[in-house]
Amino acid sequence: MSRAEVAVAAPARAPRRRSGQWAAWGFLVPVVIYLIAFYAYPLYRNLDLSLHKYTVRSFVQGGAPFSGLDNYRAVIDNPTFWPALMHTIVFTGVSLIFQFSIGMALAVFFAQNFKLSATLRALFLVPWLLPLIVSSSTWSWMMNSDSGVINSLLRAVGVDPVNWLTSPSWALTSVIIANVWIGIPFNLVVLYSGLQAIPSDIYEAAALDGATSWQRFWRVTFPLLRPVSAITLLLGLVYTLKVFDIIWIMTKGGPTDSSTTFATWSYKLSFGNLLPQFGPGAAVGNLLIVMALIFGLLYIRTQRRAMS
Amino acid sequence: MRSRVKTGVALLLTAIMLFPVYWMVNVSFTKDTDMRHDPPYLFPVHGTLEGYRAVLHQQMPYLGTSLLVGLGTVALTLAISAPAGYSLAKLRPRGGGVLSFVLLMAQMIPGIIMAMGFYAIYLRLGVLNTAPGLVLADSTIAVPFGVLIFTAFMSGIPSELTAAATVDGAGTFRTFWSVVLPVSRNAIVTVSLFAFLWAWSDFVFATTLDGGGTRQPITLGIYHYIGNNNQQWNAIMATAVVASIPATLLLILAQRYVAAGVTAGAVKD
Numbered sequence: 001m002s003r004a005e006v007a008v009a010a011p012a013r014a015p016r017r018r019s020g021q022w023a024a025w026g027f028l029v030p031v032v033i034y035l036i037a038f039y040a041y042p043l044y045r046n047l048d049l050s051l052h053k054y055t056v057r058s059f060v061q062g063g064a065p066f067s068g069l070d071n072y073r074a075v076i077d078n079p080t081f082w083p084a085l086m087h088t089i090v091f092t093g094v095s096l097i098f099q100f101s102i103g104m105a106l107a108v109f110f111a112q113n114f115k116l117s118a119t120l121r122a123l124f125l126v127p128w129l130l131p132l133i134v135s136s137s138t139w140s141w142m143m144n145s146d147s148g149v150i151n152s153l154l155r156a157v158g159v160d161p162v163n164w165l166t167s168p169s170w171a172l173t174s175v176i177i178a179n180v181w182i183g184i185p186f187n188l189v190v191l192y193s194g195l196q197a198i199p200s201d202i203y204e205a206a207a208l209d210g211a212t213s214w215q216r217f218w219r220v221t222f223p224l225l226r227p228v229s230a231i232t233l234l235l236g237l238v239y240t241l242k243v244f245d246i247i248w249i250m251t252k253g254g255p256t257d258s259s260t261t262f263a264t265w266s267y268k269l270s271f272g273n274l275l276p277q278f279g280p281g282a283a284v285g286n287l288l289i290v291m292a293l294i295f296g297l298l299y300i301r302t303q304r305r306a307m308s
Numbered sequence: 309m310r311s312r313v314k315t316g317v318a319l320l321l322t323a324i325m326l327f328p329v330y331w332m333v334n335v336s337f338t339k340d341t342d343m344r345h346d347p348p349y350l351f352p353v354h355g356t357l358e359g360y361r362a363v364l365h366q367q368m369p370y371l372g373t374s375l376l377v378g379l380g381t382v383a384l385t386l387a388i389s390a391p392a393g394y395s396l397a398k399l400r401p402r403g404g405g406v407l408s409f410v411l412l413m414a415q416m417i418p419g420i421i422m423a424m425g426f427y428a429i430y431l432r433l434g435v436l437n438t439a440p441g442l443v444l445a446d447s448t449i450a451v452p453f454g455v456l457i458f459t460a461f462m463s464g465i466p467s468e469l470t471a472a473a474t475v476d477g478a479g480t481f482r483t484f485w486s487v488v489l490p491v492s493r494n495a496i497v498t499v500s501l502f503a504f505l506w507a508w509s510d511f512v513f514a515t516t517l518d519g520g521g522t523r524q525p526i527t528l529g530i531y532h533y534i535g536n537n538n539q540q541w542n543a544i545m546a547t548a549v550v551a552s553i554p555a556t557l558l559l560i561l562a563q564r565y566v567a568a569g570v571t572a573g574a575v576k577d
Contacts, residue, residue: 023480024399028407031392031455038448039414042425049428060431106321114314120322122563126329129555129566131509133527134548137534138332141541147344149331156347181328242418245511249531263420270424271516278428285421296416300409 043289049282059278071283078280080257080265087172088261088291091179091247092240098180100233103187108217110188111195121192128185136249139178140165143250168258171251175259179246183239187232194228195221227306234299241292262288332552336360336545343541359546367547370529373439374508377525378554380443381507382500385450389499390492393458394484398470408459411452422448423516430517437521445513450503461495462488498565501558508554526551 050071058064075081110121127135142148143164151161164174198221206216244263247253253260253268260268262284270281335343336359337352396404426445427436435441465488473483489496511527518524530551533544558566 020399020480021402024395024401024404027391027395027399027480027484028401028404030388031451032407034388034451035410035414038444039417039422042422042429043417044425045428046421046425049424059428109314109321110318112314114311114318116315117318120318122559123322124325125559125566126326126555129505129559130329130552131511131527131555133509133511133530134332134551135328137530137544137548138328140534141335141545142328142331147346147348149348152347181325184325238416242420244418244420249511249534263418266424267420267516270427278424282421282424285418285424288418289421292416292418293413296413300412 046282046285049278050280050286052279054278056276059276067279071279072287075280075283075287080260083257084260084262084265084284087259088241088263090172091176091243091259091261092237094176095179095183095240095243096233096236098176099183099187099236100229102180103184103232104191104229106184106188107191107195108221110192121188124188125185127182132182132245133249135182136178136246139174139181140250143174165251166255168255171255171259175247175250178250179240179243182246183236187236190232190235191225191228194225194232197228198224227302230302231299231306234295234302237295238292238299241288241295262291329552332545332548335541336549338542340540340542343539356542359540359542359544360550362540362543363546363550366543367526367529367550370524370526371550373523374525374527374551377439377442377446378504378507380439381446381450382503384443384447385454385499385503386496388447389451389454390458390489390496391484392455393462393495394488396455396459397462398465398467398488399480408456411455414448414452419449419512420516423512426513427516437518437523439523442510442513442518442525443507445517446507446510447503449506449510450499453502454499457499458492458495461492465491494565497562501562501565505554505558508551 051066051068052058052064053067053070054064106124110117142150145151145161145163145166148164150164154161162170164170202220202224203216206220211219242263243261244267247259247261247264248267251259252272253264257265266281266284266288268281269277269284334350334352337355337357338349339354339356339358342349342354395401396408401407423445426441430436430441469487469491470483473487478486508525509527510525511531514525514528515531518528526547530544530547533540533547
């Protein structure tokens with residue numbers, strides 16, 4: 001789960017005056033230049049990288065031959081491709097399920113007003129605000145095979161310790177655990193404010209009709225929260241797809257690619273080896289962009305619908 | 309009574325959730341010789357300040373760079389996003405809807421891919437491993453967010469206010485500078501806080517664009533620590549604690565802005 005990013009609908013339309021258009025665009029010139037220079041151009045460079053056969057020499061000096069979709073073909077034929085795709089799907093899917101359900105349970109719990117509820121809810125934001133390198137290195141040490149606190153807890157209750165970060169069968173689980181921890185606050189806060197928007201008289205009516213609290217959740221809260229839930233999940237999906245820091249810092253995608261996702265694979269191809277493979281790295285990156293944008297469009301559609 | 313039980317449960321849940329944070333602080337005070345003690349000490353019983361001494365001696369330049377890059381990112385983000393938000397909210401430019409859409413999509417692009425594009429460009433321009441290069445790259449995390457926050461906030465400013473300024477003879481820029489900006493304090497604070505925090509926390513751009521520089525941010529300071537002397541965990545965790553100070557201050561001093569930033573627009577108000 002990455003940082004908060006937001007969506008705000010375009011303001012309502014009103015009649016425009018032609019004379020005002022110059023001033024209006026005058027204020028937009030900086031952001032338009034900025035978007036072209038620092039969004040469009042890097043993305044174009046990335047596309048260009050993926051369509052040429054670059055060597056380190058031509059990367060610096062230019063003049064790499066056009067190679068069409070060769071880089072993409074090479075990437076798909078690479079033995080890492082299918083595992084990386086699987087890990088991306090599992091990492092994203094499992095993270096979302098846990099972040100969302102734990103976030104929802106906590107939101108419902110904190111929505112009851114009790115002493116200290118506001119303060120404790122605020123404390124839940126801490127994991128989300130910490131720099132990712134801080135949380136990732138803390139989890140790394142907690143998950144250390146010999147001296148980590150988690151394994152010593154397992155030993156204390158008589159369970160065999162686990163090689164969290166060094167065993168190929170556990171590495172992906174370990175980074176998912178850390179990622180869930182980081183993502184819970186976002187889900188909690190957004191779902192909590194969704195809960196606040198449900199009028200309390202609906203609950204009073206349900207209580208009068210004799211609904212149990214379990215029924216109230218499934219019959220009232222859950223359906224009314226559906227638009228907010230959809231938005232939370234889709235945003236979470238887009239953010240989780242692009243998670244790189246946590247995995248790279250904790251496992252570097254290893255051991256033997258067992259926690260490699262598209263994001264870490266793309267970085268590894270371009271920067272992680274002595275001999276950088278910028279073309280294939282950019283190709284993997286562009287596949288990731290396509291995935292993110294598909295769900296991003298879905299998110300915007302869902303949000304527009306919820307707003308209207 | 310039931311309320312007290314709930315408070316108790318909430319305290320327990322918060323303690324579980326914040327255990328890693330506590331552990332970071334605990335380890336930062338633990339002596340090297342106690343680091344691999346089994347079972348680990350739950351409290352820093354023979355506490356030491358070795359870790360923090362290491363921070364003081366080795367990490368100050370990194371912290372300075374992070375501060376500089378963070379402030380630069382805030383300035384650049386405000387300068388670009390506040391006027392844009394004003395225009396989108398109040399001046400109704402033709403094509404403004406398309407621009408808002410582009411900004412939304414821009415947020416979806418994975419940072420790691422932006423970093424690769426930036427790397428290719430910076431290499432040619434010769435601005436790899438420079439602080440201004442890092443500021444520019446870091447600002448791409450915050451600018452779309454900034455424009456959307458400013459647009460949302462400024463849409464809420466009553467049109468009577470801007471109309472009155474126009475009647476008094478103020479031009480569009482004057483209205484923006486002397487009327488709209490001063491009442492947008494909350495939006496300015498929210499955008500600044502997040503821009504700073506993201507720049508301060510950034511690892512992706514730092515490691516790709518500033519990996520070989522002489523002025524590196526604190527995220528790389530920690531990363532090198534993990535890579536080099538992975539025995540000195542008290543120093544690593546002490547650096548992590550120090551690197552968490554801005555986030556902690558933010559939560560204490562500006563809690564309502566933080567919650568506003570997280571939920572802005574994700575939920576219909």
